[in-house]
Amino acid sequence: MSLQIYNDLHNKKEEFQPIEPGKVRMYVCGMTVYDYCHLGHARMIVVFDVVYRYLLAKGYDVTYVRNITDIDDKIIQRANESNEPFMELTGRFIDAMHEDLNALGVLPPSIEPRATAHMPEILEMIQRLIDNGHAYVTGSGDVYYSVTSFKNYGQLSGKSIEDLKAGARVESSEEKRDPLDFALWKAAKPDEPAWDSPWGKGRPGWHIECSAMSTKALGDTFDIHGGGADLTFPHHENEIAQSEGATCRHFVNYWMHNGFVRVNDEKMSKSLGNFFTIREIMKHYRPEEIRYFILTSHYRSPLNYDEEHLLNARQALTRFYTALRGLPQAEPGEAEKFVQAFNKAMDDDFNTPEALAAMFDLVREINKIRSRDEQRAARMAAELKRLGGILGILQEDPEQWLRGDGAAGLSDEEIETLIQRRLDARAEKNWAEADRIRDELKARGIVLEDGAGGTTWRREQA
Numbered sequence: 457m458s459l460q461i462y463n464d465l466h467n468k469k470e471e472f473q474p475i476e477p478g479k480v481r482m483y484v485c486g487m488t489v490y491d492y493c494h495l496g497h498a499r500m501i502v503v504f505d506v507v508y509r510y511l512l513a514k515g516y517d518v519t520y521v522r523n524i525t526d527i528d529d530k531i532i533q534r535a536n537e538s539n540e541p542f543m544e545l546t547g548r549f550i551d552a553m554h555e556d557l558n559a560l561g562v563l564p565p566s567i568e569p570r571a572t573a574h575m576p577e578i579l580e581m582i583q584r585l586i587d588n589g590h591a592y593v594t595g596s597g598d599v600y601y602s603v604t605s606f607k608n609y610g611q612l613s614g615k616s617i618e619d620l621k622a623g624a625r626v627e628s629s630e631e632k633r634d635p636l637d638f639a640l641w642k643a644a645k646p647d648e649p650a651w652d653s654p655w656g657k658g659r660p661g662w663h664i665e666c667s668a669m670s671t672k673a674l675g676d677t678f679d680i681h682g683g684g685a686d687l688t689f690p691h692h693e694n695e696i697a698q699s700e701g702a703t704c705r706h707f708v709n710y711w712m713h714n715g716f717v718r719v720n721d722e723k724m725s726k727s728l729g730n731f732f733t734i735r736e737i738m739k740h741y742r743p744e745e746i747r748y749f750i751l752t753s754h755y756r757s758p759l760n761y762d763e764e765h766l767l768n769a770r771q772a773l774t775r776f777y778t779a780l781r782g783l784p785q786a787e788p789g790e791a792e793k794f795v796q797a798f799n800k801a802m803d804d805d806f807n808t809p810e811a812l813a814a815m816f817d818l819v820r821e822i823n824k825i826r827s828r829d830e831q832r833a834a835r836m837a838a839e840l841k842r843l844g845g846i847l848g849i850l851q852e853d854p855e856q857w858l859r860g861d862g863a864a865g866l867s868d869e870e871i872e873t874l875i876q877r878r879l880d881a882r883a884e885k886n887w888a889e890a891d892r893i894r895d896e897l898k899a900r901g902i903v904l905e906d907g908a909g910g911t912t913w914r915r916e917q918a
Contacts, residue, residue, distance in 0.1 A: 457803045459514065461680075462756060464688065464711040465612055469805055472710065474679050480511050480518045481678035483670040483708075485687055486568070488525040489549040490534040492733040493556045495761060496717045496724060500684045502747055503714045503755040503806075505562045506847055507682070510802050513846045521673045522565040524550060526572050528662050532648055542649055543572075556734045559743040561848040567673050571665040575651050578660045578668040581702045582640045582653075590701035594631035597643035597656035601663075603636040606697040612711060613689035638694055640664045663694040667702070670695075676703040682712040714755045720762050732761070745769045748849055751808040772812075773849070774858065774914070779819040780841060781854040781912065783826065786834035788842045794818040798843050808847065815843055858914035865915070871902055875911055878904075 459472040474480050484504045487497060501522075508520045525531075526546040535542040571578075582599055585591035590605045603609050603617065610616055617636065624635035639661040644650035650657040660668075670678070676699070683692065692711065699707040716723070719730035737746055749769040753759045794814055801810035818840050826833035844850025859868060866874075874893055881889040894904055901916045 459803045460805055461710050462805045464713055480516045481674040482680040483521045485683035486522040486524055487553055489546045490531045494733050498734050499717055499750050500714050502750045504682050509846050520565040521567045523669050524570045526570045560747050569669040574668050577672045581668050584702040593655050599641035600637040601640050609697050613693050667695050667698040676705045680710045681708040685713040715758045718758050718760045741766050777854040777857045779822045780837050783834040783837045786838045788839040789835040791836045791839040860915035
């Protein structure tokens with residue numbers, strides 16, 4: 457089966473055919489760095505990390521660009537509130553973002569451009585839009601994009617110019633010719649960051665930044681553009697208008713958007729008090745548990761955050777790592793039908809829930825044969841780990857994962873001592889003492905598992 461991608465430009469699944477055979481150029485709208493990453497950011501970045509990983513696994517040479525927005529209204533406002541230069545603020549949160557994404561097992565993109573490093577490209581694109589009749593300069597030095605000059609406006613979001621005009625407003629202070637027009641360049645205000653331009657000092661609008669960065673890195677036309685569903689309109693719609701208005705060429709072939717995050721079936725928002733940063737969640741759950749939880753929903757579907765789903769992710773990973781535990785190193789193999797099921801799921805618009813289901817089928821097979829054919833089970837386990845790597849999971853040492861870090865409780869040495877005492881008690885047929893030790897360990901979050909190869913243990917996560 458060839459790779460099928462749901463293309464939001466046409467609202468249907470389409471066979472993926474890159475512009476250049478064997479190569480993929482992909483751009484994803486990244487973070488605006490004025491605060492810590494929240495769960496919605498985590499979902500978007502993990503989703504496209506998996507897309508990136510799977511394209512690599514299929515043998516494509518992928519150039520993956522994920523930008524950083526390091527100048528916009530929110531950044532300026534937050535810097536003023538904290539009384540610090542905006543570049544110090546953004547630098548701090550860029551470092552925090554990288555820490556969070558590294559914890560979640562996210563691969564670095566091929567290129568990570570920042571808006572402030574692309575002022576020449578931004579100015580050049582704005583000038584081309586003016587020259588092509590798609591933009592105009594106001595008396596105050598603002599530059600606006602003329603939406604009605606672009607005949608295909610609304611092609612991505614399905615919105616018509618007539619309907620948009622019906623609900624649009626223009627503030628009396630604005631110099632727009634049309635209420636739908638949007639800012640490409642904002643004239644400088646007192647005490648705000650500003651750059652020189654042919655139209656006077658100012659700073660770019662948010663939308664033009666991505667058009668300039670993506671075309672600089674990937675060319676006028678590229679394969680995939682991704683981001684959260686909230687960016688479809690107006691951000692991505694405006695990117696199309698700007699980019700095609702400036703280059704006179706088709707902008708992007710496949711548009712992908714991940715669904716929203718909900719918390720206990722309600723929209724996540726600060727006003728509702730159900731807003732969680734990645735760092736807050738990682739105080740209670742391991743990063744891989746968060747990543748696994750994200751993968752349990754198809755990327756286009758809503759993702760509902762609640763404690764039960766995260767606990768289910770913890771239990772699922774325990775099953776995976778238990779299947780991997782104790783088997784010798786081997787080359788991947790003997791799991792063809794499971795690999796085919798995994799690939800079929802991923803080729804169907806990156807269906808990670810179905811891919812995980814195929815991996816669970818493989819776990820059941822490993823557990824069924826391991827006692828009678830350890831070498832074959834080991835080869836299948838190696839295949840399981842390889843498939844996990846495509847999703848960015850199961851790369852930890854199984855023993856270490858199941859034992860945890862012991863930061864709050866018995867140390868590994870104390871556990872091993874108690875297990876030896878239990879073994880001694882069993883050898884002496886002192887079953888009451890053996891049961892007492894097992895119960896004591898259980899009460900302290902340690903689960904014992906007796907098998908042909910001896911007794912193993914794991915920590916139950918709180």
